[in-house]
Structure formats: structure tokens, C-alpha cells
């Protein structure tokens with residue numbers, strides 16, 4: 083399946099009718115002139131096939147140059163060549179500043195093998211519309227070192243404060259992943275004991291946060307899994323279920339998970355202002371369960387106000403979708419984002435939560451709460467036959483403990499998650 087370009091004999095060089103044809107050149111769909119990127123990506127989704135958009139006769143909507151290399155889309159979906167994309171100003175859409183991400187990198191090595199998540203990461207965008215208050219991403223170099231780029235491309239004054247209000251897509255990632263994989267020597271592929279060569283989408287944004295991000299994600303996942311590369315997907319968006327067909331085809335090369343820190347919808351609304359409610363995420367996991375897709379939950383971060391009953395309730399929801407693993411991590415008060423959590427709790431009228439968060443700013447109180455939650459979650463999970471908890475204890479907690487407790491935490495830290503990833507090339 084590929085695109086076929088019919089030049090309009092009475093039109094200019096860039097007047098082209100774009101059609102989708104099969105191997106025998108039978109027309110499957112006629113897009114007419116200037117199909118949007120959204121139309122083309124949705125056709126990929128409909129026909130369950132990747133269409134590589136390079137060298138297919140598509141032209142830039144602004145300048146008419148042929149799309150043979152990097153490209154992006156305007157907010158209305160019209161395709162732009164890289165030159166026009168780079169000069170395109172940001173636009174505002176529903177309170178969100180959106181634009182194209184000029185980043186060159188495709189696949190980045192990641193330290194998330196320390197959490198037994200992956201060895202590589204692909205971020206389908208810079209920024210995230212969900213704007214979670216506890217999000218650590220804006221304090222990482224991926225955002226922190228890019229003030230200039232964000233000021234230029236998204237009018238961002240303070241990338242940390244403005245987190246959640248800007249989103250820069252990487253539309254041509256599937257094509258770039260495809261090209262990169264042609265040249266990959268898999269004997270050099272990083273495969274740590276805990277990361278297992280897995281590529282994760284995404285650690286710095288939500289890869290299913292909207293249709294455009296989901297389209298980029300689908301293309302990347304398809305390219306990776308067709309090359310036998312194991313993939314982990316982590317999202318807060320029920321949109322993820324649109325790709326169940328792809329996940330089923332990938333079999334054990336994939337694990338798909340949702341972050342659900344709590345089922346308290348009002349609290350989630352305060353802390354993750356633009357993210358879908360927790361119940362919708364659970365329903366997405368349930369659909370993955372029914373479809374037989376390997377799945378996991380990220381129970382992170384657990385709030386200090388959560389007691390044994392709250393934890394038991396959350397874990398019983400998780401047990402119902404029979405996950406391979408539940409990753410757990412307590413809240414971490416380090417970083418500028420913690421102050422934002424505190425303010426969000428206060429503004430939403432969560433007085434108890436604000437007090438608890440205030441308390442754990444002191445290190446000894448945080449250690450006490452974090453150790454308590456780690457133990458509590460492990461203990462309650464023991465009451466469910468099908469729940470395995472993989473805990474992410476902070477390094478600092480190991481420094482603060484000794485004896486048996488220290489040994490337990492150390493063991494947790496070194497553990498490999500119980501998932502079995504099938505990986506062909508390495």
C-alpha cells in the first residue's frame with residue numbers, strides 16, 4: 083500500500099491528486115488535493131498498514147516543495163516541509179500553545195532500566211497537555227536545557243511553571259524511526275539486565291494524549307515491533323485502545339500500561355488538570371485485558387493521605403484487570419514541582435492533603451511516609467493472588483535505612499519486572 087500522485091494536467095506542478103493504491107495499483111482511497119496529515123495517518127489506522135510519507139509525491143502546503151525529508155503539520159493538519167515548519171509560528175488551540183518540535187533525536191538511551199522499564203525512550207512530543215503537577219519532566223534536561231527553543235517556538239517564559247500549556251509534536255517520527263532502523267546494527271543495541279532492550283513511549287510526554295500524538299505513536303510502535311524490538315507504552319489516555327489491533331499483532335513484544343495513582347477523581351482533577359479521569363484509564367486497561375494485550379499499571383505516585391483502605395480499593399481495581407505487574411512509587415518532594423502540588427491541593431480544598439504534603443517536605447517525615455507506603459502496598463497486594471508489585475525505592479531511602487529493611491529495599495531496587503518481553507533481533 084502506497085500513495086500514488088496524479089498530476090493535474092491543467093494545474094501547476096504542485097496540483098496533485100493523492101490516492102492510496104495497493105500493490106497492483108488498484109485505488110483504495112482517493113484523498114483529492116492536499117490531504118491533511120490527519121487524513122493520511124487515519125488511513126494508515128483504518129487499513130492497518132504503515133504509509134511512509136517520504137518520497138510519495140506529497141508537497142508542502144505553504145511553499146509547494148516536495149516532502150522528501152523531514153516534515154510537520156500545521157494545527158489545521160496541512161503538511162509542511164521542514165523549512166516552512168521551522169518558520170511557522172506557534173498557534174493557540176484550546177488554551178494550549180502548539181507547534182512543531184525541531185528536535186533531531188529519535189531514539190534516546192534512557193536510565194529507566196533502573197526502574198526496569200526500558201533501555202531507550204521515544205518521546206513523540208515536547209510538552210504535555212495533561213500538565214500533572216507532580217510531573218518531573220519539566221525539571222529534567224529534556225525541558226530544563228531547552229528554555230531558548232521553548233521561548234522561540236512556543237512563547238514559553240518558564241517551562242516549569244507553564245508546563246501543561248505547550249505541546250510541540252514530532253510528526254515525522256515514524257518515517258525517521260523507519261529510516262533509523264534500516265541502519266541499525268542490533269549487535270550494538272543496548273540491552274541491560276533490567277531494561278532488556280525495551281523502547282518506551284513515552285517518558286517525557288503522554289504518547290496517546292490526543293489523536294495527533296496517537297498517530298505518531300502508532301507509526302513508531304509499528305516500525306519497532308515489525309523489527310522485533312520490544313516496546314513499552316505508558317499513558318494516561320484511553321485513546322490507547324485505538325491501537326489494540328497493533329498490540330495484538332505484536333504479542334509479547336509489547337506491554338501497555340496506564341498510570342493510575344488514585345481513583346479519587348476530584349484529586350486527580352486537581353493534580354492532573356487535563357488528564358482523563360482514573361476510571362476511564364481503568365476501562366482502557368480492561369479493554370486491553372479483554373483483548374489479551376500484556377498490561378501493567380503504574381500506581382505512582384501514591385499520595386500521603388492514602389491509607390490501607392484506599393490502597394486496598396485501588397489494588398482491587400487493578401487485580402480485576404489481571405496485570406502482569408503493578409509498578410509502585412511514593413511521592414517525592416524534591417524538585418520545583420512539589421510546590422505546585424502543594425498549591426494545587428490547597429486550591430482544590432484538599433486541606434488534609436496540603437498538610438501532609440507540607441509535612442513531607444521535611445526529609446525524615448518523607449522517609450517515614452515513603453517507607454510506610456512501600457510496605458503497605460506490598461502487604462496489601464499479598465492479599466490478592468494475581469498482583470505482583472514492582473517497587474521503585476528512591477536511592478535516598480536506602481541511605482536512610484539499615485539491616486533487614488535496607489536489604490529488602492536493595493533487593494527491590496535490583497529486581498527485574500516480571501514481564502517477559504520477546505525480542506527477535508538481539
Ligand code: SF4
Pocket residue numbers: 210211212213214216217218219285286287288318354357
Ligand atoms: S502525563 Fe506524564 S508526562 Fe504528561 S504531565 Fe502527566 S506525568 Fe508528565
Ligand SMILES: [Zn+2]
Pocket residue numbers: 142143144145146147162163164165166167
Ligand atoms: Zn514548505
